[in-house]
Amino acid sequence: MSWIDALPNAAKTYLEANRLDEVECVIGDLPGIARGKAVPAAKWEKQQFFHLPESIFFQTITGDWGEAAGPAGFTEPDMILRPDMSTATAAPWTEDGTLQVIHDAYRTNGDPIGFSPRNVLKHVVAKYAEQGWTPVVAPEMEFFLVARNTDPAKKIEPMVGRTGRPVAGRQAYSMSAVDDFGPVIDDIYEFAEIQGFEIDGITQEGGAGQLEINLLHGDPVKLADEVFYFKRLIKEAALKHDCFATFMAKPIEGEPGSAMHIHHSVLDSQGRNIFTGADDSETPAFMNFIGGLQKNLPNVVAIMAPYVNSYRRYVRDHAAPINLEWGRDNRTTGIRVPLSNPAARRVENRLAGMDCNPYLCIAASLACGYLGMMNGTKPDEIYRGDAYDGEDDIPQGLYAALDLFDEATDIHDIMGPDFARVYSIVKRAEYNEFLQVISPWEREHLLLNV
Secondary structure, eight states: OOGGGGSOHHHHHHHHHSOEEEEEEEEEOTTOOEEEEEEEHHHHTTOSOEEEEGGGGGBOTTSOBOSOSOTTOSOOOEEEEEEOGGGOEEOTTSSSEEEEEEEEEEOTTSOBOTTSHHHHHHHHHHHHHHTTOEEEEEEEEEEEEEEOOOOTTSOOOBOBOTTSSBOOSSOTTOHHHHHHTHHHHHHHHHHHHHHTOOEEEEEEOSSTTEEEEEEOOBOHHHHHHHHHHHHHHHHHHHHTTTEEEEOOSSOSTTSOOOBEEEEEEEEOTTSOBTTBOTTSOBOHHHHHHHHHHHHHGGGGHHHHSOSGGGGGSOOTTTTSOSSOOEEESOTTSSEEEOOOOGGGOOEEEOOOBTTSOHHHHHHHHHHHHHHHHHHTOOOOOOOOSOGGGSOOOSOSSHHHHHHHHHHOHHHHHHHOHHHHHHHHHHHHHHHHHHHTSOOHHHHHHTTTTO
């Protein structure tokens, strides 16, 4: 069988209409940025793997480095990156025929690289498989379309819509607001169709220029791959129409932030939802999963809110949770049980920001639920009413969140101790970089007043 036979149908269809010129060999780093190499098609056909230094996983978002190499020192040994042909998809915004293929990272002895985000998620899914379980997730992606911003000192402004006016906020679920972004949305749909991705729906959210895309539920690794691809797809569609797409958690002052809500369910070996009993009632596993999220999510906030900006999202009455209460059909709680029929019973984690790495975020969320089911963790009493009237119980900053993460050895065991070590080192290095920057607020209020 040739490598073309192993391609998904959408990629085969793309190649029937486009001469393959280049293959982009990509892998997601800790922030979720695509790293890799662009390889001419003729060379791609002859190679089974390629190399990149493992130090790509030690980079901060600014391009600096965390001292995470370990006892061997910073020698930058090569990894072996092998393609997962099931992930091959078009890059339809390019002028020449181009495929993207996600790769997995291995050491030269064949062992998976423990701090590669895709491997981390695979490791967590394998923990479920050991119990005869198959986790199912459905991510929801929120993002902003904003005016081009080439000066970091300038505030982010909403994009100009089809009407010629800057788009307005507070228009959640407005069809007219969605129409305002029509050309960008049309290209998002077109790119997604060419790449073989199915969108469950696009809605206008509460922020100025804020949209949400829902994906169909499925395998966690496959869905994380799609979110990884969608971030690039959406950015390219926006650039085509002279605006930016941003997945920053809180890009505009006074507007809501952007989340990546995750819906979870778990199937048994017969494909039945273990959250629902034979009489359609809620099972202990369902309650234990909720309890696991309640107890353990604070320990992984550093993964779900990975930057200093992320914590600006957790503001009372601004469409993001301030605590981890749980409720039924209650969007003010951090953990929500949506309306559904018994077969589709699921739990929604509303904590994660859209700035997260999708592989790590989904892995962390599943790890929390897994611990709850394995330990029989019971949730608190259901919260009734407005959870914004409750107490804050989410770490109020990255450093505090990292301290909780470092202490959570049970989470480390499930996600991988090597990952936990590297992640903490890199994120602390990143935070120290941030502390070297003096903000406009400090200059305005401290320069002459203190």
